[in-house]
Amino acid sequence: MSEPDAPDLESTTPIKMRVQETIVLRVVGKALVPFILLFALYVQFHGDYGPGGGFQAGVIFAAGLILHALIYGLDALRSRIPPVIVEIGIASGALLYGGVGLVSMFLGGEFLNYGVLDHHDPAHGQHLGILLVELGVGITVTFVMVAIFYSFAGRSRQ
């Protein structure tokens, strides 16, 4: 547990750890990241048929991104997904959710009554609404997890 006592070699980000220096971890982790992200998308869009949904997908997607940051360093992830994008993403997911609710209100239904989204078949409208709402949840959860990770990992010890 010499972790905190070890001098900050090149980075002030505390979460650099030893992953970058271990080639086995680096190679295996690098190979895993795309599959984790793909699995998250599967969980997201297959949530209507199997277990899963926006929250689970968002968390898994964020876990893949955080693994990326553990392998390549926080700065690499931050240059690919800048904090500004993260902040926009946090809000846009919740806005998408609320927006679906408002649209269903304007179409004559109650707030978040997706049945009115399709004039011909309420069940079809429900399906569409759930897809959009779950997407909103997924987006918000993904970026929230990344934002919290940025907050923790981006802070140097004073």
Added chain:
Amino acid sequence: MGSAIEVVLFLFMILLALYIARLRSLFAAAMLFGIFSLLAAGMQTMMDAVDVAFTEAAVGAGISTVLFLGALGLTTSEETRPVRHRLMGLVVVVATGLLLAYGTLDMPAYGDPDAPIHRHVAPHYLEDSVDEIGIPNVVTSVLASYRGYDTFGETTVVLTAAVGAILLLGGSGLIRPREEDEQGEADEEEGTG
């Protein structure tokens, strides 16, 4: 067979919890918390709550372990010895535990089909949700449509958590105290160099 696995998982969780409580090394405790979450996920899978198990495995065993490690990087890895209140803490914990166990006496037996929760709206969800919502996964129908308000509220709670973390810790780009800003930028440039 199933209940045997549940008993073993429960036993491991209890042992792990006791061990973590006695542990002084926060680094080891963070790792064991991850294992605890993994056992909890196994437990929830045994109870057919796959959605919850999913979340538990990803959040509990994955992300929160990383966040614990990130927090450990900002502090020491050894817990300081408590000065007093040890007996008081034990009393509070035991009392709360007994209260919770007493509360379970009023609950219906596990898996009881006549439990109130299975007789209120659940039959409607199970029988009509495929016609009304048009998707086979009842859990998703309930979460996203029948209980859409709740899920909207949960999303807002998650959003609030991020806003709180950004405001308090300032790790994000836009909101950051001014003095720390320049220092942070300088640190980052050193880090990338």
